[in-house]
Amino acid sequence: VIFLIGFMGSGKSTVGSRLAERLGLPFRDADRAIEERADASIPKIFEAGGEPRFRALERAVVADLAGGPASVIALGGGAPEDPATFESLRAATTVHLDVGYGEAMARLGDGAGRPMLAQEDSKALFVRRRALYRRAAALSVATDGRSPDAIAEAIAAELRAGRARKRELATVPETRRVRVAVPGAAHDVVVGSGISGSLAGFLPPLADAEKAFVVTHPSLAGLAGAATRALEGAGLEVSSALVAEGEASKSLSAAGRLLDELAEAQLHRTDLVVGFGGGVVTDLAGYVASTYLRGVAVAHVATSLLAQVDAAIGGKTGVNLARGKNLVGTIHQPAVVVCDVDLLATLPRAELVSGLAEVVKYGLIAEPDLLETITARAGAILAAEPDPLVEIVARSAAIKARIVAADERERGERAHLNYGHTFAHAFEHSSGYGALRHGEAVALGMMAAAHLAHVLGRLPAETVEAHRTALASAGLPTSAAFEPAQLEGAWRLDKKYRRGVRFVLLSELGRPEAGVAAPPAAVHEAIKRLRE
């Protein structure tokens, strides 16, 4: 017996019948079996006995089918939520059809007739269930961008090779703690799968805290529920504010509104602000926390790859002015940064790709081994598999933590983290902010920096190629057409621009040098080579 599980919209029925054909087995839909046993439609079952009644029927049907003749059985999306069903699935040959969140939502349309989707935030439901599917199944198969036949064929191949039986059941990767040893403000970055609901347990002792104030985006409010409940469970009175998505929220006026709300909620200096989101939220919440009552504690739950590996770590907070990004801000170390890689499963692929640019950066400036990991596991990373994500997030966090601890206020080594960013800011500026994702700009910026170092005779051609290989394997761009004149204009507005542009360049992989001046002709040549 082969059970197929997966989120609503993962294609269990379609793939299941194709798989059954290939294996020469009958195909069953568990929901139909439940309707037969109850002699009622599923909506009627829910109406009469609610979810408990439905899960009890499902439990019995799964147990029967598991002990019955060989067949391929598609299960309902919520089946593994029942502990007994979960154990039946783990004991059987269970295959998880791993659909992306965006794809699933596109297929579901308005969600009509999907009772759970009406009751619960779709992202929170998706993240919780995906973790259950992965743990219940012997095999997870990515479905995005593949036809039902191709997926069925891939599963059949795995089954024929016996891999679905032999492979150990997927386990939750170990949670890793990275210490950010900033003098006077040491704290942890905690990286793991499914850990955002354990937020309260990761906080340092906040002896006199009575309240917490959660800042997040409307689209993340459901996902933030687990963290919020964890804080309430720890005895804190929790209030929250929603800020619109996008850079526009990193404004003094948005900060002012949040400060008014903190005062309204009567947060005291011993209380806690929580930033639950990507870089926009963590920059803004950190800024607000650093200036409210001259500084209250902030904890970040980073929900984007960029935030997990970069923005949420290191204490830089910031809001934008009309004249430029991050012109206002503070350095305010968080009490803890929680990086739950499960949350990354709801991100569009392009955003994961963009976040990988910073991971590649760490590889280039500090740990060339990391580039091999990215190249080798790019597929699994972009399919948001927890293991490789925990691996790359924890390693990136460790690199950033080491640099920040040595140079919190960017008087030296911390500038190495700006590798590629001088070009990137200019690329973003001259494309108009938003036209290029930040990670795409950083990828192009690092390529330009590599070309520049090569033009200056500081770096061999192979190392330029190593940049290209790593970035391309992560799905990042490696060439673009810019005009040198546009970039000059952008640099003059940069807050780091003083008596000419200075670059971070490599002398070999893992050996960056900051403050390198370059003649305009060399910069022009680098920009020209970026077109290749």
Added chain:
Amino acid sequence: VIFLIGFMGSGKSTVGSRLAERLGLPFRDADRAIEERADASIPKIFEAGGEPRFRALERAVVADLAGGPASVIALGGGAPEDPATFESLRAATTVHLDVGYGEAMARLGDGAGRPMLAQEDSKALFVRRRALYRRAAALSVATDGRSPDAIAEAIAAELRAGRARKRELATVPETRRVRVAVPGAAHDVVVGSGISGSLAGFLPPLADAEKAFVVTHPSLAGLAGAATRALEGAGLEVSSALVAEGEASKSLSAAGRLLDELAEAQLHRTDLVVGFGGGVVTDLAGYVASTYLRGVAVAHVATSLLAQVDAAIGGKTGVNLARGKNLVGTIHQPAVVVCDVDLLATLPRAELVSGLAEVVKYGLIAEPDLLETITARAGAILAAEPDPLVEIVARSAAIKARIVAADERERGERAHLNYGHTFAHAFEHSSGYGALRHGEAVALGMMAAAHLAHVLGRLPAETVEAHRTALASAGLPTSAAFEPAQLEGAWRLDKKYRRGVRFVLLSELGRPEAGVAAPPAAVHEAIKRLRE
């Protein structure tokens, strides 16, 4: 020969003729002698030869009169500006009629026919000339609130006793430096007379600074001129912004406007912000400097007594929210704090009195000797005499510096600086902000704290009386009628309120204890005794 000098409106002619009568000497007005010698009116002299021509005539006339028969001679306000005249005055018996700035302005009306007043900011002119008068004269006599006859009689008595001859010529008090040894951000508070024009010399090395941005009030722009010229003289490009006077300028919107202006001026992270003003300016400029580009250097020139002894020292910055004062802010130590006591001469007496409340506080919590200094020299302090002002400002700064260096973030001892302030904030709140000056509220707050400590059996009645004596000698209030119920409401909004109100109380003079809880009945009794 007795010369009378003083600012326009100090009453030199009136007092001079009364003094001449008493001494049985003729009275001369130097301006009349100049007109006789030139055979032209003073406006005509200025018209024909400008100020140089006038000063040359004045120089000759003063020399003639000094060598002539005994008489009382009133001089024009600008006479000591000429170095030769200045020396003639120092060699003769010269009396300075020391009028307050507010009194002088009230007497001058619109300043018509006063050529210098039309050309120069009146406060800057007043401060510069007052310093000249004090150095040129053997005797300075305070004139505010005294009749011409009383002043003439006082001068005659001094002359008869030979004190105007014997007394050493007033010298500029020595400039004192107080080190604020905050770990990682040590800096000086420089206290002296006439030192604001030396600002650039007091700055620590700012290797890469190219620009300075001065924040001040419109009414202080003239006074800030000397400091601005000093910065320009040191090679900095100086721009500035004016903010309206009053607490309303301590707002997020005012801060936002300044941040935009800093970006517009393209200040870099190695450049300098200067706060030139009282607590409103230093709190706001400090806040803005701490958040612009994640923190640029700020230097304060404190122009109020409150700012010189308290607000500008210790790195606390702040702006207000609708719900309360200083709810937003940072800790950002300045690069230097310059306290030029000459600038205090333009303050209304009530503001000096208000500032003295914090000085009395330092005496009460840390250095009881300071109370004796205040009591003994209150008259000279309130007449803005440089010597006692340098003395009390430097001693106050030293006390605050010691406490801040030991406990920058107010985790312990720094809370002692809030002595009287828990009551004071509630008094201010329940009177409506602005009805009570801050210093008056602090004075009453310290009285209430003394009563409370006495009620709790922590402090003997004599120490309560010591509070009253010191505060009264400084002209501060020591009793007021408040209702306990009003205060409770205000305390609930206080950012330090957590699980009940806590007070800083003394166990003896110079021995404060923070975090003392008091039963409501004791607080009510203290408020009741404050009515006495």
